[in-house]
Structure formats: C-alpha cells, structure tokens
Amino acid sequence: xxxxxxxxxxxxxxxxxxxxxxxxxxxxxxxxxxxxxxxxxxxxxxxxxxxxxxxxxxxxxxxxxxxxxxxxxxxxxxxxxxxxxxxxxxxxxxxxxxxxxxxxxxxxxxxxxxxxxxxxxxxxxxxxxxxxxxxxxxxxxxxxxxxxxxxxxxxxxxxxxxxxxxxxxxxxxxxxxxxxxxxxxxxxxxxxxxxxxxxxxxxxxxxxxxxxxxxxxxxxxxxxxxxxxxxxxxxxxxxxxxxxxxxxxxxxxxxxxxxxxxxxxxxxxxxxxxxxxxxxxxxx
Amino acid sequence: xxxxxxxxxxxxxxxxxxxxxxxxxxxxxxxxxxxxxxxxxxxxxxxxxxxxxxxxxxxxxxxxxxxxxxxxxxxxxxxxxxxxxxxxxxxxxxxxxxxxxxxxxxxxxxxxxxxxxxxxxxxxxxxxxxxxxxxxxxxxxxxxxxxxxxxxxxxxxxxxxxxxxxxxxxxxxxxxxxxxxxxxxxxxxxxxxxxxxxxxxxxxxxxxxxxxxxxxxxxxxxxxxxxxxxxxxxxxxxxxxxxxxxxxxxxxxxxxxxxxxxxxxxxxxxxxxxxxxxxxx
Numbered sequence: 001x002x003x004x005x006x007x008x009x010x011x012x013x014x015x016x017x018x019x020x021x022x023x024x025x026x027x028x029x030x031x032x033x034x035x036x037x038x039x040x041x042x043x044x045x046x047x048x049x050x051x052x053x054x055x056x057x058x059x060x061x062x063x064x065x066x067x068x069x070x071x072x073x074x075x076x077x078x079x080x081x082x083x084x085x086x087x088x089x090x091x092x093x094x095x096x097x098x099x100x101x102x103x104x105x106x107x108x109x110x111x112x113x114x115x116x117x118x119x120x121x122x123x124x125x126x127x128x129x130x131x132x133x134x135x136x137x138x139x140x141x142x143x144x145x146x147x148x149x150x151x152x153x154x155x156x157x158x159x160x161x162x163x164x165x166x167x168x169x170x171x172x173x174x175x176x177x178x179x180x181x182x183x184x185x186x187x188x189x190x191x192x193x194x195x196x197x198x199x200x201x202x203x204x205x206x207x208x209x210x211x212x213x214x215x216x217x218x219x220x221x222x223x224x225x226x227x228x229x230x231x232x233x234x235x236x237x238x239x240x241x242x243x244x245x246x247x248x249x250x251x252x253x254x255x256x257x258x259x260x261x262x263x264x265x266x267x268x269x270x271x272x273x274x275x276x277x278x279x280x281x282x283x284x
Numbered sequence: 285x286x287x288x289x290x291x292x293x294x295x296x297x298x299x300x301x302x303x304x305x306x307x308x309x310x311x312x313x314x315x316x317x318x319x320x321x322x323x324x325x326x327x328x329x330x331x332x333x334x335x336x337x338x339x340x341x342x343x344x345x346x347x348x349x350x351x352x353x354x355x356x357x358x359x360x361x362x363x364x365x366x367x368x369x370x371x372x373x374x375x376x377x378x379x380x381x382x383x384x385x386x387x388x389x390x391x392x393x394x395x396x397x398x399x400x401x402x403x404x405x406x407x408x409x410x411x412x413x414x415x416x417x418x419x420x421x422x423x424x425x426x427x428x429x430x431x432x433x434x435x436x437x438x439x440x441x442x443x444x445x446x447x448x449x450x451x452x453x454x455x456x457x458x459x460x461x462x463x464x465x466x467x468x469x470x471x472x473x474x475x476x477x478x479x480x481x482x483x484x485x486x487x488x489x490x491x492x493x494x495x496x497x498x499x500x501x502x503x504x505x506x507x508x509x510x511x512x513x514x515x516x517x518x519x520x521x522x523x524x525x526x527x528x529x530x531x532x533x534x535x536x537x538x539x540x541x542x543x544x545x546x547x548x549x550x551x552x553x554x555x556x557x558x559x560x561x562x563x564x565x
Contacts, residue, residue: 097372166409170471173365173403174422174478175395184425189412 033262040255048256053220053238057249062257065238067224068137068217069206069264072234075141076148076205081198083145084152085187091153092160093182112150119147120214128215135216138228143211148201155197159190192279196272203268207261209236235261318343318482318512319364320381326359326536329373333359335536336378341529346508348527348544349516352559356536357516361484364514365401366394382482399426402475406487408467410459410474415442415451418459418470422478441473445503465496472503483507485515489522501526520560524548532556 051061091108095101123143133139163186171181187194212234219241221233233241235257242254319341326334334356341347349357359368366387368374379386387397399422410418419438428434438455442448447469451462459470468488475483485504489497504513505526517523523530524544531541532555540547540556551557 164409166405166407167411169367169403169405170409170411170474171421172370173367173398173405174425174474175397175399176421176425177395180425184421185411 036255036258036262039252040257040259043252043256044259048253049260052222052224057245057247057253060242060250060253062235062238062260064221064224065233065235065257066260068221068232069234071137071225071228071232072140072144072212073202073206075137075228076144077198077202079141079145080148080152080201084149084198085156085194087149088153088156088160089182089186092157093178093186108150108153112154116147116208117210117214119143120211122146123211123215134229135218135231136229137225137232139215140212140217140232140234141228143215144205144208147208147211148205151201151204152198155201156190156194159193159197160186162193163189190279192275196276196279199268199272199275203265203272206234206264206268207236209234209240212237213240235264317341318383319514320379320384321360321363322379322381324360324363324376324378324380326356326363326368327373327375327377328371333536334363337538339531339538339541341512341514343512344508344510345528346504346513346515346526347529347531348523349514349531349533350518350520350523350559351533351539353518355533357531357533358486360533361486361514361516362403364482364484365398365403367403369394399478400480401482401484402478402480404468404472404475404483404485404488407491408464408471410462410467410470412458412460414456415459415462415470416455419474419477422474426478437477441477442470444476444507445469445473446499447473463496465492465499468492468496468500469503472500476507480511482512482514485513487516487518490518497522520548520562532559534559 048061049066050063051059052063053065054060087108091101091104095104120143123139123146127133127139127142128135131139133142167185167189168181171185176184217237218231218233219237221231225232239254239257239261242250242257245251317340319339321337321339324334324337324339325332337360349361351357362368363376363380364382364387368376376388380388382397382401386392411421413421416438419441420434423434423437439448439452442451447466450466451470454461459467462470468491472483472488488504489500492500501522504515507513508528515523515527527544529542530544530547532539532547532551532553534555540551540553542552547556548560551560
C-alpha cells in the first residue's frame with residue numbers, strides 16, 4: 001500500500017517537474033519577444049524598412065541590410081541546393097557500402113557540428129583571399145552555403161530514405177534506369193521533405209552573423225547591393241552594430257530590426273512546417 | 285524438349301510447306317520452355333539461399349511457386365528480372381535463361397530485360413501520381429512522347445485488367461485514392477503497358493480481400509493466353525485453382541515440380557504432401 005502511494009507521488013512529482021521544464025524555455029522566450037515587441041514595435045513603419053542607414057537613429061532604416069540578407073539568401077540557395085541534393089542522392093542511392101562512404105558520412109555529420117566562425121575563417125582564406133572575391137555577397141554566400149551544406153545533405157537523405165522501397169522496386173521492374181528512378185520518382189516524392197530541410201537550413205543561414213563578420217561583411221553600407229560582387233551587410237550584423245551604439249534611439253532600432261528578422265525566420269519555418277505536413281500525408 | 289526446338293526452327297522442314305506450317309511452328313515455339321534455370325545457386329554473402337536448382341518453365345502457362353516463408357521462392361522468382369542485383373552481397377552461380385539467352389551475361393541490358401519480364405509485387409505499390417501517369421510511366425521512360433499513343437495504351441491496359449470502366453472519369457486523380465484491389469489491378473495494367481512476354485508475380489493477392497483476390501485470379505487466368513506467368517503464393521487453394529504447374533520449394537531447394545493437378549492430388553515426395561496438407565509451413 002505504502003509503496004503504491006510512494007510511486008504515485010513520484011509520478012505526480014515528475015509530471016510537475018516536466019511541465020516546469022517545458023514551460024521554462026517557452027516563458028523565457030515569451031519574455032524576450034515581449035520586451036522586444038514593447039521596445040521595437042513603435043519603431044516599425046514603412047520608412048524603417050525602406051530607409052538607408054543614417055547617423056540619426058530616427059532616420060535610419062534597415063533597407064541595405066535587408067537587401068543584403070535577401071541577396072545572400074538567394075545566392076546561398078543557388079549554391080547549396082544543387083550541391084547538397086546531388087551529394088545526398090549519391091550517398092543514398094549510388095554509393096556502395098564501403099570504408100570510403102562511411103568515412104564520408106561520419107565527416108558530413110561532423111561538419112554539421114563545426115562552429116560557424118570556423119566556416120568564416122575558411123571562407124576568408126579560400127573565397128575572399130585565394131579566389132579573390134573580396135568581402136562580397138558571393139564570398140558570403142559560398143561561406144554560408146558550406147555552413148548549411150551538411151544540413152541540406154542530411155535532411156535530403158532523410159527525405160529520400162522515407163520514400164518506400166516498393167516505389168523503387170516498381171520503377172526498376174518497369175525497366176527504369178537508376179537516374180530515371182531518382183529523377184522521376186524519388187525526387188518528386190521526396191520534394192516536400194527536401195524543401196522542408198532546405199528552408200530550415202536557410203532560416204539558419206539568414207540568422208548567421210559570425211562567419212560573415214569574419215569574412216569582412218561591413219556594418220555600414222551606404223547603398224543596397226546591386227551585384228553579387230558588391231560589399232554588403234546583413235540584418236544580424238546591422239542589429240549587432242546598432243546595439244553596440246551608446247544612443248538609446250539605436251537600441252530601439254535594434255529591437256525593431258530583431259522583430260523583422262524573427263518574422264522572416266518564423267515565416268520560413270512556417271512554410272517548412274506546411275510542406276512537411278502536406279508531404280507526410282502522401283504515403284498514408 | 286530438344287526435339288521441339290529443332291522442329292521449331294524449321295531447319296528440316298520442306299520449304300514449300302513453310303507457309304502452311306507457320307502456324308504449327310508458332311505453336312511449337314510457344315510450347316517451348318520460356319524460362320530455364322541451370323544449376324542455380326544464390327548467395328547472400330556467405331549464406332546460401334538457393335542450393336542448386338534446375339528448372340524449366342513453360343511458355344503461356346501459369347507456374348506457381350509454393351513453400352514456407354524463407355524457402356527461397358521469392359529470391360528464385362526475382363532472378364528472372366534481376367531484381368536481386370540491388371541486394372547487398374548477392375551472388376549467383378549457374379545460369380538463368382530466357383528464350384535460351386543467359387540473362388546474367390555481361391552485355392545484357394538489364395533495363396531492356398525488365399521490359400520483357402514484368403513484375404507485380406506483394407503489396408500494391410502504385411506511384412504517388414495520377415492513374416494515367418502510373419500506367420504511362422513505363423512507356424515514358426522508353427522515350428515515348430506521342431500523347432495519343434500513350435492515351436490509347438493507357439486505356440487498353442486499363443481495359444485489359446477490367447479497371448477502365450471503374451476509373452475512366454478519374455484518370456487524372458491520384459492512384460493512391462483507389463482501393464487495394466484496384467491498386468493491384470492498376471499495378472498489373474502498368475506492367476502490361478510495356479508489353480512484356482513474361483510476368484512475375486510475388487504473392488500478388490496476399491494483401492487483398494477475398495473479392496479483390498477473386499478478381500485478380502480471374503485476370504491472371506485470362507492473361508496466360510498472351511503471357512508466361514510465374515506466381516509466388518502462400519495460398520495453396522490459389523495455386524491449385526489457377527496454375528498449370530506448381531513447384532514446391534523448401535530450404536532453398538526445389539523439392540517437387542509437376543502439373544498442379546498431380547502435385548496437389550498425388551505428390552511424389554513426403555515433404556510436399558506434408559506441406560500441402562498443412563502439416564507444417
């Protein structure tokens with residue numbers, strides 16, 4: 001009798017503890033977002049989005065940084081997508097089980113865990129200096145593409161792996177070659193999953209600051225970039241820059257810019273979730 | 285067998301009688317052995333899954349493979365369209381012949397072979413695409429783009445499996461919306477569309493309800509006019525109902541192979557009798 005009671009108390013205690021743990025993170029996040037909203041919401045208007053940077057806090061806008069982020073996002077996608085998907089297809093469908101392929105797999109997982117500043121140093125040496133791209137959008141995009149490549153590869157592999165083996169069997173049995181099976185069955189069937197992974201990877205890229213600072217992205221750019229070889233700033237760097245200013249007005253600007261950045265990542269994650277849900281129902 | 289083959293080639297037939305004899309020759313050709321296995325052993329790494337099988341399978345007949353799970357009948361079936369090639373550690377000794385050609389020779393084009401040897405699987409496995417795309421897929425990957433031809437072929441194939449009237453309004457809807465039995469008939473239609481001469485079926489009704497099963501069996505029976513059919517089944521009644529010949533496999537060996545009537549009523553081997561009477565397996 002006593003034992004049962006004890007167990008029941010333990011059970012309840014753990015439940016309470018679990019709830020507390022779950023809500024702790026959420027509550028902290030809510031407080032953070034709440035205080036940002038209180039500080040920044042008043043500052044957000046169309047002018048804030050479209051104004052160029054300025055020394056006066058109330059006239060400064062995020063236009064150049066926002067455009068920098070958009071350019072970076074586009075070129076990172078262009079670079080990382082074909083590389084990551086091709087690598088994933090190779091590893092999942094073509095590579096035979098060997099020491100080389102397992103070595104590759106271990107290294108790709110390791111790459112996902114390398115601190116982003118290391119990628120920045122790599123980008124500085126390889127893209128900025130050796131390949132003489134300068135602190136350009138292209139150099140930044142290549143650096144971020146390397147950074148998210150492991151995520152793209154891993155999530156694409158998972159998506160391809162989730163296509164039932166029976167689909168491959170059916171395609172092969174009808175006389176399809178491997179490439180026909182990959183391009184006409186596996187990729188369309190795993191499209192949603194791949195997209196989910198890619199969007200999540202990109203939403204990480206859009207928030208990255210350290211590697212871009214290392215390769216020399218500027219805190220102050222007078223105009224929005226107009227070609228991939230232009231110098232650039234991005235939203236997180238702009239935020240970092242504003243926060244480090246002593247004037248109170250820039251703090252409010254930073255809060256407003258954080259709202260914009262959060263909104264972008266939330267929207268991207270939302271799209272990812274949407275595609276994941278749509279895609280999951282496909283094989284049920 | 286050898287005699288029939290010589291006659292079939294027409295080598296010794298008087299040339300004046302050639303035309304007259306053409307039908308006879310065709311019939312003779314049809315009667316010849318379509319699929320042959322010669323001293324076939326299959327290994328998965330060190331494990332021997334097939335332990336030396338010799339077998340001749342006749343054209344335009346239904347041959348059933350029966351035996352308990354893990355006896356090697358599915359592995360053996362998949363040798364004829366080389367679907368085991370993708371399995372890690374797979375190795376074959378001996379020869380598999382189709383129309384007298386060794387299909388494991390180096391220069392054999394596996395994709396071409398699989399157009400000749402269609403396959404229907406245990407679980408209906410339509411592509412997550414429209415009904416039309418499912419049937420047209422095998423033709424499209426051959427590079428056929430003619431829309432009218434494809435449409436006609438899709439219609440013909442669906443009619444062949446008796447699915448046309450049920451789905452002709454929904455031809456562009458997802459194949460996954462069909463019932464299990466319809467899906468399996470769609471998979472058969474998809475196989476027929478590429479015009480194989482041989483169809484391998486790996487327990488095609490084991491995932492279906494009795495009514496769908498009856499429909500598929502009826503269909504298989506009709507198909508043997510034009511195709512050589514090999515069917516793996518766990519269902520003894522099914523083998524007895526539809527097959528002309530039955531082969532009993534046990535532990536990677538071919539125990540008995542005979543006309544179905546004989547094998548089910550008067551088996552020669554004790555093991556066969558035990559299995560078909562349900563004493564094990």
